[in-house]
Amino acid sequence: xxxxxxxxxxxxxxxxxxxxxxxxxxxxxxxxxxxxxxxxxxxxxxxxxxxxxxxxxxxxxxxxxxxxxxxxxxxxxxxxxxxxxxxxxxxxxxxxxxxxxxxxxxxxxxxxxxxxxxxxxxxxxxxxxxxxxxxxxxxxxxxxxxxxxxxxxxxxxxxxxxxxxxxxxxxxxxxxxxxxxxxxxxxxxxxxxxxxxxxxxxxxxxxxxxxxxxxxxxxxxxxxxxxxxxxxxxxxxxxxxxxxxxxxxxxxxxxxxxxxxxxxxxxxxxxxxxxxxxxxxxxxxxxxxxxxxxxxxxxxxxxxxxxxxxxxxxxxxxxxxxxxxxxxxxxxxxxxxxxxxxxxxxxxxxxxxxxxxxxxxxxxxxxxxxxxxxxxxxxxxxxxxxxxxxxxxx
Numbered sequence: 001x002x003x004x005x006x007x008x009x010x011x012x013x014x015x016x017x018x019x020x021x022x023x024x025x026x027x028x029x030x031x032x033x034x035x036x037x038x039x040x041x042x043x044x045x046x047x048x049x050x051x052x053x054x055x056x057x058x059x060x061x062x063x064x065x066x067x068x069x070x071x072x073x074x075x076x077x078x079x080x081x082x083x084x085x086x087x088x089x090x091x092x093x094x095x096x097x098x099x100x101x102x103x104x105x106x107x108x109x110x111x112x113x114x115x116x117x118x119x120x121x122x123x124x125x126x127x128x129x130x131x132x133x134x135x136x137x138x139x140x141x142x143x144x145x146x147x148x149x150x151x152x153x154x155x156x157x158x159x160x161x162x163x164x165x166x167x168x169x170x171x172x173x174x175x176x177x178x179x180x181x182x183x184x185x186x187x188x189x190x191x192x193x194x195x196x197x198x199x200x201x202x203x204x205x206x207x208x209x210x211x212x213x214x215x216x217x218x219x220x221x222x223x224x225x226x227x228x229x230x231x232x233x234x235x236x237x238x239x240x241x242x243x244x245x246x247x248x249x250x251x252x253x254x255x256x257x258x259x260x261x262x263x264x265x266x267x268x269x270x271x272x273x274x275x276x277x278x279x280x281x282x283x284x285x286x287x288x289x290x291x292x293x294x295x296x297x298x299x300x301x302x303x304x305x306x307x308x309x310x311x312x313x314x315x316x317x318x319x320x321x322x323x324x325x326x327x328x329x330x331x332x333x334x335x336x337x338x339x340x341x342x343x344x345x346x347x348x349x350x351x352x353x354x355x356x357x358x359x360x361x362x363x364x365x366x367x368x369x370x371x372x373x374x375x376x377x378x379x380x381x382x383x384x385x386x387x388x389x390x391x392x393x394x
Contacts, residue, residue, distance in 0.1 A: 011036035015043040022046055027053040027077070034061025041069035048072050053079035053102070063088030070095045079104040089113025093120040104129040114138040118145035125151040136163030143170030153178040155203075161188035168195040180205035180230060189213035193220040205230040211239030218246025226252040236260030237268070244272040251301075254279040263290025270297030277304040287312050292320035299324040299352075306332035306360075315343030322350025329355055335363035344373045353378060360384045 011032055014021070021044040026032070032055070041047060050066075050073060052058055058081040066073065073095045078084065085108045092098070092113070098121040103109055110133040117123070123146050128134055134157040142149065143166040150173060160183045168188070174196040185207050193199070193216035200223055204213075209232040217224060224247040229235065235258060244250070244265075250273035255261055262285045269275060275298040280286065291313070295302060302325055307313055313336045321331065331353075333339065344367055347353060356378055361367040 009036075011040040015040040019043055020046060023049040025051040026055060027051045029055050030057055033057065034059065034063075034065045037062045038065040038069065041065060045069070046072050048097075049075040051077040052081060053077045053104075056080060056082060059083040060085055060088035060091070064091040067091035067094030071097065073098050075100040077102040078106055080106075082107045084108060086110055086112045090116040092117050096120050097122070099123060100125040102127040103131060106131055107133070109133060109138075111135070111137045111141055115141035115145065118142050122148050124148055127153040128155075128157060129153055130156045132158065134159060136160055136166070139163030140166040143167040146171055147173065149174060151176040153203075154182065155179065156181045159183060161185055164188040165191050168192045172196055173198060175199060176201040178203040179208055180228075182206075182208060184208045185210070190216040193217045197221060197223075199224060201226040203228040203230075204232065206232065207234070208232075209239075210234040211236065214239030214243040218243040222246055222249070224250055226250075228254040228256075229258055230254075230256040232258050233260070237262060237264045240265040241268050244268040248272055249274070251276040253277070254281075255283055256281040258283055259285060261286060263287055263293065266290040266294040267297070270294035274298060274301040276301050278302065279304075279306040280308070280310060281306070282309040284311065286310060288314045288317035288320065291317045292324075295321055295324045299326060301327065303327055304330040306330075306334070307336065308332065308334035309336075311337060314338050315340055315346060318343035319346035319350060321353075322347040323352055324350075326352040327355060328353060329357045331356060331358070332360040332362075333364055333367065334360060336367075337365070339364060340366045341373060343367075348373075348377055353381075356381045358382045358384065 024047060063084050066076070071094065074097050076095065076098060079102050082105065084106060089109055090113055093116040101117070101123060104127055109128070109131045118141055126149060134154065136159055139154065139159055140163060147170060149171045152171065152174060155178050164179065164184050165188050168191050172195055175198050177192065177196065177199060180203055189208060190213055193213070197220050199221045202217065202224065209229055214235060227250060237260070240261070253269060253275060261283050266286060267290060270293060291307065305321065305325065305328060318339055357380065359377060359381060
C-alpha cells in the first residue's frame with residue numbers, strides 16, 4: 001500500500017479526514033517529505049505516537065516539522081533516517097512531551113543533537129544503536145540533562161568509560177541499560193552499578209564485562225531481574241558467584257559465547273535465584289550435570305529454556321529436563337550434535353513436561369530423524385524445526 005500511494009498526497013488527505021488521529025505508523029514509506037509531514041501535524045494536533053522507521057527520504061525539513069508541530073508527540077521512531085543532520089536533530093527540541101525516542105542507525109547524530117533533545121524533552125526511553133558519531137561528549141550531555149531517563153540503549157557506538165561514568169553520575173534513575181559492542185571496560189561498569197542502583201535489566205558484551213563488574217552488580221543492584229552477557233572472555237565463576245548471591249531476584253539470564261561459565265556457575269544461579277527464562281548459546285564449558293543441577297534447583301519457576309550450540313550436552317541433560325521441569329512451556333535444543341533418540345524419549349518418559357507448548361530442535365540432526373518420537377509429546381505442544389527465538393518473558 002505504501003509503495004502505491006504518493007506519500008505527500010496521502011498525508012494531506014489523511015490530515016483532512018482524520019483530525020483526531022493519535023497514532024500513525026509510516027514505517028517503510030519512501031515518498032513523503034517535510035511538506036506532507038507539516039500538513040499532517042499542523043492539522044492532527046494530538047498525534048502522540050509516530051513511527052518513521054525506514055523512511056530514508058526523511059530529511060531536516062521533516063525534523064523541523066516535527067519540532068514545530070509535534071508538541072503532543074510522546075513516542076517517535078526515526079530508525080534508519082540517515083539523511084537527518086545535526087541541524088534536524090536540534091530542531092526536535094520542540095517536541096517538549098517526547099518520552100520514547102528511537103534513533104537507531106541515525107548516522108549523523110552527534111553531541112549537538114543529543115544535547116538539544118535532552119535539554120527540553122522529558123526522555124524516559126532512548127535507543128541509540130549504530131550511530132557512528134556518538135561519542136563520550138554525547139553521554140556527558142545526557143548525564144547532565146536527562147535525569148528522568150529510565151531505559152537507555154547505547155550499542156555499537158564509539159563510547160568509552162569516560163562517557164559511561166558521566167552518564168552514571170547523572171542518570172541515576174536508570175532501570176535498563178544496554179551497552180553491548182562499545183569500548184566500555186569493567187571499571188566504568190562498577191560506577192554504573194554504584195550509581196544506578198535501580199537497575200533491573202542489564203545487557204553487556206565483549207570487554208565491557210569482567211568479574212569485578214559482576215561483583216559490583218551483585219553488591220549494588222539487588223533488584224536486578226534480567227541479565228544478558230555476550231562474547232565476554234573475561235568473566236568466570238569468580239564474578240558470577242557473588243552476582244548470584246547479591247541478585248536473588250534474577251529471573252532472566254542469557255549467556256552467549258561466555259567461555260568462563262561452567263557447572264558451578266549454573267548451580268549457583270539455579271540455587272540463588274528464581275529463574276524463569278534461561279538461554280545458553282555456545283557455552284562450551286558446561287555439562288549435562290550442570291544443567292541438571294540448575295533445572296532441579298529452579299524447577300518450580302523455570303518456564304523457558306534454550307540451549308544452543310553446546311557440544312557437551314548429552315541425553316542425560318534431556319532426561320533431567322524431562323523429570324524436573326514441570327513448569328516448562330518453551331524448550332529450544334538447537335545445534336546439539338550429541339543428543340539422540342534416547343534423549344528424545346527421555347523428555348516424555350520423565351513425565352514433567354505436561355505444560356510444554358513449544359519444542360524447537362533446529363540443527364539437531366539426530367533428533368530431527370526421530371520426528372515421530374518428538375511429536376509424541378503433550379497435547380497442544382508445537383514441534384518446530386525452524387529457529388524460533390525464546391520468549392523474553394514467558
